[in-house]
Amino acid sequence: MxxxxxxxxxxxxxxxxxxxxxxxxxxxxxxxxxxxxxxxxxxxxxxxxxxxxxxxxxxxxxxxxxxxxxxxxxxxxxxxxxxxxxxxxxxxxxxxxxxxxxxxxxxxxxxxxxxxxxxxxxxxxxxxxxxxxxxxxxxxxxxxxxxxxxxxxxxxxxxCVYPYDVESWKRYALAVPAEDEARVRGLLRAAWGADYAYIVAAPGAANEAKRWTSPGFIEVCHQMIKRYQLKVVLAGDAADHQDAEGMVKVLRTDALNLCGRTTLVQLAAVVEKAVLALVNDSAPMHLASYLDVPVLALFGPSDVHKYGPWGMQGHYLQKNKDCPACQNPKNSARHHCMAAITAQEVLNAFQVLQGHVVFNIP
Known part of the structure; x- marks a missing residue:
């Protein structure tokens, strides 16, 4: 109930x-x-x-x-x-x-x-x-x-059953109650003392093969802090908490680990206010797409045409053409497509101008 x-x-x-x-x-x-x-x-x-x-x-x-x-x-x-x-x-x-x-x-x-x-x-x-x-x-x-x-x-x-006219540009199915917005606002202010602009980084994914490297996430987040004076919110479920803690130790007080600390509705409140969502193929990616938050998704073995970011501001990077495991599902080799994406390639994919993300991806 x-x-x-x-x-x-x-x-x-x-x-x-x-x-x-x-x-x-x-x-x-x-x-x-x-x-x-x-x-x-x-x-x-x-x-x-x-x-x-x-x-x-x-x-x-x-x-x-x-x-x-x-x-x-x-x-x-x-x-x-x-x-x-x-x-x-x-x-x-x-x-x-x-x-x-x-x-x-x-x-x-x-x-x-x-x-x-x-x-x-x-x-x-x-x-x-x-x-x-x-x-x-x-x-x-x-x-x-x-x-x-x-x-x-x-x-x-x-x-097939209901001949609707147009899609709804207003979101009805997901609502964030005032108490959940207040909870999120309290977590952010407790960490930084004021309302700072931030990105959401979601390093987790249900499948290990879909996860980008922790060093890659750390480097990109570090540069976001250094270049644009942005804070970093690490988002995910409880299974991602330990890995996120390792990232916080490097990024220090500019990063806040909320993995496993929010409900799904509270996570939506976090994502909705983000300047950018840097994600793998995961639930936070789809949440950011639904909320029409700028998304840069890092893809490996998944079919990006079926499961990629789908918001108006959604973009992705994928380098799986030379991955034997991606090209042949019967190949028992480990996926190396995610590791093939470099931090510099991610940083080259966008810039932040006056608080707004501009993508450099065609």
Missing amino acids: WGATADHVTTWNVPIIPVCRRLVWTKSSMRFDRSKINKILVISLSNIGDVILTLPVMDILLKDFPRAKFSVVVGPKARTLFKGNPLISCVHVFDKSQSLGKTIPWVAGLAAEHFDLVVDLRNTAIPFLIFPRYRTPSTVKADKNGGVHMKYKHLQRLR
Whole structure:
């Protein structure tokens, strides 16, 4: 339970059932009647970064159906992303690793809600089991060119059931309560005594192969402090805390380690005020993209065209053409693509002029 801003949070430890390709979308020919939409369910994903990529879908629905009761399904890691948002009525939490036997009461609970519109971004059987008025189809026509960014793939899926006009440029799905903003402001002022401009550096990533080197991060952060008199906030989860502490020992009082010290909503408050987000392929990268903060993402083995920064001010560096492990997934060699990116290349990619980042990347 998160308090008065959400009706309730339900948690069932159940797996999400993969969709059978033979299922037919029986309502594909139905005319979409907006006046019938009073309850909406968005089935999102599990990992935090993947859930953030679905927020633009939620923004459209929250904008176009302001009076509808809005619920979401996410994994345990991402549920606090919606903490304190009065527009989200209910967060249904699942654990995909649990037994199939627990699926029935969970699905029954969803069916009892009698949703009018279900947008399934996981491509599961759930919409077919809870009988909404409108639902996404079991399959979506593949992009002929391939490599569609996941943000746009999710938007394409939404359009299959709801023919929306335009994207929402206002953010509805993520809200930062005043107490969380105050918490972040207090942490920053406790460290530096005043409101300083800062960059966010997020050295962590879920996969070790996606992490840039600690010496690289240290050198770039040092130069940001020296050249532009900026402070550095190190962001990430508890698993990144120890590595970040090693960076603080070098950067000293100009750096603040907030790894593992903030909630997801508080992390959003930190990122939103940053001059720049220097990140790996990670949740902070997607968060900065959603918040339209200037992003320089350092990419290795990931497909940047599908998972790269997607904000208006998003840029990336990638040097994986000569990485044997990237070029051949069956190669057992270690990835060296991230180590191939030098601190000087990162520093050459942008400059800060009058407090604003100007990128030197085409």
